[in-house]
Amino acid sequence: MGVLRRSREKHVSQLTNAQKAKLALGLLISVVFVLWAARGLRLDEVLRALKSGNYIWLLPAACAYFLPVLLRTWRWQSLLRPILFVPIRRLMPVLVIGYMGNNVLPARAGEVLRAYVLRKNENVSITASLATIVLERVFDAIAMLLFLLVSLSFFAMNARNMWITSGLAVFCLLVLGLFWLAATRHSLLTGVYGWASRKFLPERVRGTVHGLAARFHEGLQSLRSPLAMVALLLQSACIWLAEALVYLAVAQVFPDLRVSYPQLVFMVAITALATTLPSTPGYVGTFDAPGIAVLARFGVPRSLAASFTVVLHLVIWLPITVAGWLFMAASSIRWSDAAGAISGEAAIEPASASADSAQ
Numbered sequence: 228m229g230v231l232r233r234s235r236e237k238h239v240s241q242l243t244n245a246q247k248a249k250l251a252l253g254l255l256i257s258v259v260f261v262l263w264a265a266r267g268l269r270l271d272e273v274l275r276a277l278k279s280g281n282y283i284w285l286l287p288a289a290c291a292y293f294l295p296v297l298l299r300t301w302r303w304q305s306l307l308r309p310i311l312f313v314p315i316r317r318l319m320p321v322l323v324i325g326y327m328g329n330n331v332l333p334a335r336a337g338e339v340l341r342a343y344v345l346r347k348n349e350n351v352s353i354t355a356s357l358a359t360i361v362l363e364r365v366f367d368a369i370a371m372l373l374f375l376l377v378s379l380s381f382f383a384m385n386a387r388n389m390w391i392t393s394g395l396a397v398f399c400l401l402v403l404g405l406f407w408l409a410a411t412r413h414s415l416l417t418g419v420y421g422w423a424s425r426k427f428l429p430e431r432v433r434g435t436v437h438g439l440a441a442r443f444h445e446g447l448q449s450l451r452s453p454l455a456m457v458a459l460l461l462q463s464a465c466i467w468l469a470e471a472l473v474y475l476a477v478a479q480v481f482p483d484l485r486v487s488y489p490q491l492v493f494m495v496a497i498t499a500l501a502t503t504l505p506s507t508p509g510y511v512g513t514f515d516a517p518g519i520a521v522l523a524r525f526g527v528p529r530s531l532a533a534s535f536t537v538v539l540h541l542v543i544w545l546p547i548t549v550a551g552w553l554f555m556a557a558s559s560i561r562w563s564d565a566a567g568a569i570s571g572e573a574a575i576e577p578a579s580a581s582a583d584s585a586q
Contacts, residue, residue, distance in 0.1 A: 253505035260512030272530035288476035302462040306359040309448035320554040327551020358446025370463035372396035378493040410447035
């Protein structure tokens, strides 16, 4: 793990001022959420709840976590298919390395790390890969918000939360609609870009930005089919329902924890949305505080809710981080190369590094 620490330190030293500001904001948000999570907790009660755990359940829970990882790989394969078909056995290590990067590097650098590794292994452009990763986040948000709408109705939460969730769901659908227009109306996208570039961009950078726009458009091609979009939404729902099974397995550690699967689905939705906020690597605080709050809302004592959430966070963080480190150690990928890509040195890849050349 010392390699991970040195890589994180090197990455931080290469950050731009804007990235350092985002890192500082993430640290501040994590501190606020940690303070929120700790409010009203008594350490002796938390330790007592932890000591009462039946930790034999952690092994199946950790193994179960790789089911949603497999489903995420399947979805990413679907998003990449119009660019290049990559077998799941080759794609899954790439995804796991990226998730490991998100867990140990600041500013969600694992997303760029994942795109870099895919380019190195499969010669798919970084920009096109990043477009598919953006689509993952949009489909995740839509699935989570739909879960929340159903859960809010089921648990009779207040009307204000229903309106907020509905508004966010509509916003995400509008974003998806804009991506669909970009994918299916290339001439319209080119016209808008041409006008904007002539209006706002210096001539010397127009060619570079045009190349990035073309590769980003390439990454949106999975949206051209309405049937494919429905399939991607169903895949996203399956991913998060499988994630809730991991929560359910960890819940078996604590014999006094009385929580149902639908309640855990609600917790999954809340924690997943909360971790989209800037935070420290590994989503410290932004995962824990909302999780404790949800369980407390369902009548779980805060000390028990905190114990469960901390153990759950560890189960979600540790196996994928170790697996990603092992996959990276077994590959020919060097941390120095990855750090260069993350800091932007390899973000503008040569034109030959495209999906056309990889086919």
